[in-house]
Amino acid sequence: MRIGELSTKTGVSVRALRYYEEQGLLAAERSESGQRHYGDKAVDRVRLIQQLYAAGISSASILEMLPCVTTGVASPQVLAKLRGHRSSVVKQIEDLQDTLRQLDSVLAGAVKSHESGVPCPPA
Amino acid sequence: MRIGELSTKTGVSVRALRYYEEQGLLAAERSESGQRHYGDKAVDRVRLIQQLYAAGISSASILEMLPCVTTGVASPQVLAKLRGHRSSVVKQIEDLQDTLRQLDSVLAGAVKSHESGVPCPPA
DNA sequence: TAGGAACCTGACGTTGACGTCAGAGGTAGC
DNA sequence: GCTACCTCTGACGTCAACGTCAGGTTCCTA
Numbered sequence: 047m048r049i050g051e052l053s054t055k056t057g058v059s060v061r062a063l064r065y066y067e068e069q070g071l072l073a074a075e076r077s078e079s080g081q082r083h084y085g086d087k088a089v090d091r092v093r094l095i096q097q098l099y100a101a102g103i104s105s106a107s108i109l110e111m112l113p114c115v116t117t118g119v120a121s122p123q124v125l126a127k128l129r130g131h132r133s134s135v136v137k138q139i140e141d142l143q144d145t146l147r148q149l150d151s152v153l154a155g156a157v158k159s160h161e162s163g164v165p166c167p168p169a
Numbered sequence: 170m171r172i173g174e175l176s177t178k179t180g181v182s183v184r185a186l187r188y189y190e191e192q193g194l195l196a197a198e199r200s201e202s203g204q205r206h207y208g209d210k211a212v213d214r215v216r217l218i219q220q221l222y223a224a225g226i227s228s229a230s231i232l233e234m235l236p237c238v239t240t241g242v243a244s245p246q247v248l249a250k251l252r253g254h255r256s257s258v259v260k261q262i263e264d265l266q267d268t269l270r271q272l273d274s275v276l277a278g279a280v281k282s283h284e285s286g287v288p289c290p291p292a
Numbered sequence: 293t294a295g296g297a298a299c300c301t302g303a304c305g306t307t308g309a310c311g312t313c314a315g316a317g318g319t320a321g322c
Numbered sequence: 323g324c325t326a327c328c329t330c331t332g333a334c335g336t337c338a339a340c341g342t343c344a345g346g347t348t349c350c351t352a
Contacts, residue, residue: 099339
């Protein structure tokens with residue numbers, strides 16, 4: 047498929063896909079005229095990339111770990127990095143759960159006082 | 170306390186604290202000479218701000234919700250925003266848990282193949 | 293074969309949360 | 323009062339992950 051189709055299938059913009067290629071994260075065959083062509087696997091790869099980005103992992107780190115992710119093979123160094131990222135993801139989750147508790151306590155109090163008719167001071 | 174002490178107590182840079190003030194998130198008394206002075210509550214407030222930032226909430230949104238967070242009082246509009254942020258935080262947590270599963274499966278495979286002596290292809 | 297949609301390569305713009313530097317003034321211990 | 327650090331304002335720099343625009347080429351359908 048061409049880049050537009052990959053874009054609609056993944057929900058990732060064409061510009062972003064070209065950016066992934068720039069960063070070495072996503073390879074593409076080229077037609078004679080230079081247009082990019084992708085296989086079906088590209089869809090999963092793009093989703094994986096997005097997932098890693100969402101975990102706050104930089105493109106440089108993703109670049110390091112991607113071959114290992116796809117081949118299932120990793121050097122001790124990469125293994126250590128993966129473990130480091132794992133624990134950072136765990137910490138992110140814990141922090142967010144903390145934030146959730148904060149938001150919930152705020153919401154509980156706010157709903158109560160709103161029911162009692164007290165308005166919010168303007169920002 | 171002065172800004173340096175607040176910085177070391179919270180682990181947030183002096184520059185960031187001044188930035189919070191610029192954004193209206195953190196107020197400070199001023200001495201005759203213009204130096205900032207903070208009360209003890211500032212430590213908690215800074216931590217709260219950091220927590221909200223970590224949840225991907227922008228300074229503009231934090232600015233809107235902070236008075237309500239501190240007073241426990243919110244207008245219906247702010248309430249709706251808070252609920253919106255809450256569900257976005259929930260989604261972030263779910264996504265991260267997904268990522269965690271991915272990383273774990275990668276790690277499981279990688280450890281196995283590393284034990285079997287297969288090296289990682291160089292990045 | 294025409295023409296509009298999709299694609300190409302640069303290259304500059306954007307956004308948020310700060311980093312960093314300069315030059316000047318404030319503070320505190322000895 | 324000296325000195326070493328702390329703080330001030332103002333302003334430009336940074337970084338990542340794209341957005342956007344320009345000017346040109348390619349593809350596909352009628």
